Amino acid sequence: MPAATKTRAAHQNHPLEDLIRSDRIPHIWCPGCGIGTAFSACLSAMKGGGRNLEKMCMVSGIGCSGRAAGYVKLDSFHTTHGRAIPFATGLKLGNPELDVIVFSGDGDLFAIGGNHFIHAARRNMDLTVICVNNLNYGMTGGQAAATTPHLAKTTTTTAGNPESPFNLPLLAWASGATYVARWTILHTRELTECIQKAISKSGFSFIEVLGPCPINYGRRNREKPMETLRLYQEQTIIRNNADPMDLDVDFKKKVVLGEFVDKQRPTCIESYDRTCRLPE
């Protein structure tokens, strides 16, 4: 049977069909947007780890990436702006047997929600935080964000961004995260493996995913989506356990990818129980 005929017969049998709300697909993300690939890697990791999906939930904040919570066919919550981590913290404290995954964007997690991020990492809350970093505020029309590269053009930095961006893995490391990794959407296999590992690991895990926002960031910086993916291929280098100081995102030199932190320390709940719930 020619392949073209098979395509129609196979409708709705994608291997992740059971985890997506098919009636809401096609999703709202623009053509070439990286969020869909990062989301798909996250679902594969959730499914592939052999863990109980009934005990898994996803929390998102506001923004394009924040829409993910609405597409997963598991318990999920789309919270207010910047508040995905505190909501997830509440879920975990209230029901410690849940695997709580936060899937959101750089604006939500690191600008509006920046304080929540550093304190959840400091306390070592047992969460898996996945941040799709597309270097700008996509949903609201491409304004400069805390992650916009120096000199990049956005609607609010038309002459180029005068500020310097956060180095997110460095911030996560310094705040006390016990697992830190970074990949691009092109490295989706490695990304999936790391998310799987992060979910099964206890403690605060952080994974940054670089993904294109062709409509708002790409267009203003003369970067077609395929060119962004070429940058991901040619201007990156994989260096596990790299010094967090060397992890700034600057595609004029090589951007370092890999697994940077993988250590153990008592989680928030363990420390609390040990200190405040002493056996009588």
Place this chain on the structure above:
Amino acid sequence: MEFWRVPFDSEAIEVSRGIVYIIEDRCKGCGYCIEFCPKSILAFSSRFNKKGYHPPELLDHDICVNCHYCEIICPEFAIYSLPAPLEKTG
């Protein structure tokens, strides 16, 4: 595949084969699957889908190696591969 030294067990090793399925109406025509298929066997079709994009089509369905890369790079859940039935291999 060309070898500079033929492995002793090359006869015994089966290269996996796949069949690609495309859910055309989900595709937004980003072209990632086409660009990054290691076998370069996908191309834009001339057809339009419901939303007005050209979904990919398979140029040669006998050489898909079932690597799933098109499936995992696709942002739209629009393409995937499954192992081909045995009689189709080789």
